[in-house]
Amino acid sequence: MHVVIINGSPRVQKYSNTEKIIAAFSKGLSEKGSTFEAYAISNRKTWDIIRDAYIKSDEILIALPLYVECVPGLLLEFWETLPPKDKHTRLSFLLQSGFAEGGQLRCGEAFLEKLPEYLGVRYGDRVTAANQQGK
Numbered sequence: 001m002h003v004v005i006i007n008g009s010p011r012v013q014k015y016s017n018t019e020k021i022i023a024a025f026s027k028g029l030s031e032k033g034s035t036f037e038a039y040a041i042s043n044r045k046t047w048d049i050i051r052d053a054y055i056k057s058d059e060i061l062i063a064l065p066l067y068v069e070c071v072p073g074l075l076l077e078f079w080e081t082l083p084p085k086d087k088h089t090r091l092s093f094l095l096q097s098g099f100a101e102g103g104q105l106r107c108g109e110a111f112l113e114k115l116p117e118y119l120g121v122r123y124g125d126r127v128t129a130a131n132q133q134g135k
Contacts, residue, residue: 004057007040008064008075021096022063041078063094066108084120091116092124
């Protein structure tokens with residue numbers, strides 16, 4: 001399987017916690033024999049390249065931080081530039097949050113379950129990573 005991974009964090013990759021999670025996740029993909037290509041929306045100059053990869057791929061994973069139940073505005077803006085696709089494409093999510101309480105993620109999770117339909121694709125699944133410091 002080949003996966004296009006999109007880092008939906010507005011932070012530049014160097015300072016992105018989402019990027020660190022993507023690195024660990026993609027290592028697991030490689031160990032299981034899958035291939036991937038990863039992109040970050042933090043640099044608007046690369047959006048055309050990312051959009052092209054999105055259009056050509058049938059397996060897409062968007063990793064994003066959730067800020068107190070809110071999806072980053074930059075990611076919402078990027079989504080508005082995507083053309084509709086068909087149900088052959090599966091869109092999955094990797095959600096991460098700095099909050100230890102998983103309840104902080106529920107509203108965002110519900111939104112992401114509905115989003116693929118607006119983009120004309122299938123909902124894949126989601127992986128949620130909450131901060132577990134001290135536990």
